[in-house]
Amino acid sequence: MAVLTSTVSVAQTAVALVPARSRAARVGHPRSVILQNSGSNPVFVGGTGVTTSTGISVAAAASLGPIDLNEADTLYAISTTGTNVVKVLQTV
Secondary structure: OOOEEEEEEEOOOOOOEEEOHHHHOOOOOOOEEEEOOOOOOOEEEEEOOOOOOOEEEEOOOOOOEEEEEEOOOEEEEEOOOOOOEEEEEEEO
16 A cells, blocks of 8 residues: 545635546555645535535644545535645555
8 A cells, every 4th residue: 555645725616635546547445535624714525516515624724534435436625715725645
């Protein structure tokens, strides 16, 4: 297993924090993900169609995880205001 880190800018349109793997790239085990909101506003995470009403809130400077995702799952985030940077750490 490898550990990957990335940053994703999150604004008022949902964006993929952790995209699904293509069938060709799948290795047969789930991924574990930890998120840290580095922005000054809360972000909301969830599946396809996440909104600020339906997502799980991650406060400014807060972390969430670990979250276990199947290889076909995509995790999204959206913010109510501004642009926030979310740090993503995942095992693959």
